[in-house]
Amino acid sequence: MQKKILTFIIIAVIAGLFAWSPWITQDTASMLAETQFNKAWNTVIDGCGTHGSDLGAKSFRKDLFGAFVTMDYQCGLVMPDEPALHTTVYVSFFGTTFDYPKP
16 A cells, blocks of 8 residues: 555656656747757758747747747748748657647
8 A cells, every 4th residue: 555655656746847847948948949940941942940130939938748939930031021920839848849830
């Protein structure tokens, strides 16, 4: 009986730590989101990216098991007055990103 209780407590602590994910800070999540987005589009000629003025991660919101990062990006040849495109990316506690536009 004591082994079951101890096992349950250990699993609950580990699940709570993953749900809290203190290692996913605003800087870390922004860097992971931008890096993985740019890497996905790296081989596409005239593709999308966060390189440029006033592009990249804009907002950050912690959530269970990760965080949401809103990013601005541009695709193709950009006119000087063209507004940036927006996307919200989920960064998991593993450090992988989901829901960004892929080529």
